[in-house]
Amino acid sequence: MKPGKVKNLDPDGSLAANAEKVVSARLDELWSFVPDVLDPANVEELHEMRIAAKRLRYVLEVTAETCFGPYAVAAEKRIKRLQDLLGEIHDCDVQYPRVDALRRELEGEAASQLREMAQGSADLDPGLVASLEPATEERGLVTLATYLRARRELLYDQFVAMWNDLERDGLRARLKFALSERPDAAAGGLAQTVGGGR
């Protein structure tokens, strides 16, 4: 998914004013994947949410400390953890079908062997299965697929718990507020809101 175009950016305006608009838009994009991602079957949406988290995180990496209130730095760290977790889920989603495809390939090879053994018989004798070489490789692949599936489920549960924590802690609203604050260098990093006496 391409990042949404942010309107009214001004190269002559301050970094903070422009960054506020961009971060706010990227934050909304991240949240736009809810509730879709709360269904574990929505693999593509989870993947796109990871990309949205990455975009938000890297803009915050440059601007959080410099441009915004202190919560922006804390939010960046939490979004990075979210991105990492979604990345691990994505790895499982990519690897599992490949393991399954190889297992099916081996199954296909074994089926071809059985067909050859049948040699034109009208039906396949179940007793021929005993003549097949033991499916040692298939066994390991089934184990690996089972592991990936269980790990994916575990990671997904962690994702839901993490997302609920972000919602409960009000990350979106708190970050939006921090975007409206500017660091006050004179006060040693204390922030003040835009229009609040600056």
Place this chain on the structure above:
Amino acid sequence: MAKARPIPGLSADISYAHAAALTIEVRSEELFAHSEGVLDTQDITRLHAMRVSTRRLRAVLEFYAPCLPREQLRPALKEVRRLADALGARRDPDVELQALTQFAGAVGPQDRPGVERFIEGTRRQQAEANADLAVALEAMVADDLRGRLEELAAAAAIRAGLEDQALASEGTQLR
């Protein structure tokens, strides 16, 4: 993972275009600083560091796009994306092999042949991705990505009315 380098001179009040010049210069330096030894599959941390640098650079190019001349930004961004894709395609099997090797060590002897068979495929994938990466790295040099990025930083500086910095960006050259 290598931490992002701080951007000297960056502050909330400087212009967006000025910030673009400062940031692109530092993120470009980071990219080339991490470009050594990335084809070595025995030390996968180097490739990871360059990949992260590429992602950071891509993100800032997109973030500062309104401050940059479109006709200069598009080819540079395309080149950075191509490089990022090639690095990502190598990184995926790197990570997978690390996890699979650990997994193979943990399973019983009856499961190991299947896991080893899958590992063989991932190794082939890593080798193919490394060959593609070598081509992308050559293209990075041949297409003078470094020069393009310096020109972008200089264009942003000029946009910000900082002709002196523009000259420094193009003159000192990261080359």
